[in-house]
Amino acid sequence: MTTTSAPVSGQLLGYARVSTTAQDESLQLDALAAAGAERVFTDRITGSVLDRPGLDELLAYCRSGDTIVVYSLSRLSRSTRDLLRLADELAARGVGLRSLTEPVDTSTSSPYGQFTLSLLGALAELERGILRERTRDGVAAARARGRVGGRRPVDPSKVSAAADLVAAGRSVAEAAKIVGLGRSTLYRALRDDRHETVPT
Template sequence: MALLGYARVSTDGQELALQEDALNRAGVDRIFTDKASGTLASRPGLDSLLAYARENDTIVVWRLDRLGRSTRHVLDLLHQLSERGVLFRSITEGLDTTGPMGKVMITMIAAFAELERDIISERTRAGLKAARERGAGQGGRPRALSPAKLEFARTLRAQGKSAVAIATELGVGRATIYRALAPTPARAPLG
């Protein structure tokens, strides 16, 4: 019966120390970690943890959202663990799957966490739309090729230069050139 910790941060710039400290205070025997988005179904640390966990072990996380970013993914993982006889505990929410109330609460909290992420995403889309309506542009990452560079790329292509040579000349990736110079599909007339 081992207590197995799992900690995850989304980017390399974030630190695991807060989660690891909480897991150590909870008395875990071993901690598995990932520096990856929770939306990824396969994460090396989580995969190792799931392979390592045995019946009657308990997986402990600092917060439920560290396990996964979607309700469906978290619930699928909890179901798999339950079928294998592996227990689960979330420190911050004070939840565990040793009783029926813990199972119900985990389902509800995971649903609310997903709702919160959906609301944030909706606000972001609304903000970008409002910015576009004010003339602030598209938002997001700037285009690699300005209109002038795109025209220059077309000129080089017409002179017989390869996509690789054009990409090198403009300091962009080869795929950027392929996308920019790809023929646009003909549109069917409206009517």
């Protein structure tokens, strides 16, 4: 992960997102206002959707020295990998990132915010490593049972991305459509990975 010195003082810019029209962003907006956000950008859309106009507008607006503040990191990203990619992009631009509910604040010289992001990165890499190892073990076990041919291997990165979506509350069918896998293929991949029944 990119590490930079804390950005100089600039604007405090808020970002709020709710997933459905039934949800109310008042909690996030009130917290951002109390934190001193000078301008708040919003999206009313699920985090799994690639097109987030409010976030895109915020990223185009912010400048070096500014700090983006969110109520929770989950409001900002679709997955841990997406969060780390965005954090790297902001750090390279000299823009800080602060969460009001997690110990993350890269706008100061405190090492804790950067440590938390680094820890998230390490956990994401561990998850990918475990998935790759299980995939290799599954292939080896299939070959030992004489099942050398058969189905094409499933892209582990797609399975991992879909697992993130399911963990965030999406159904397996929705996650499969978003990442471009067949529903039955994803069910099977998640079941084999978790060794348990996968919820719909």
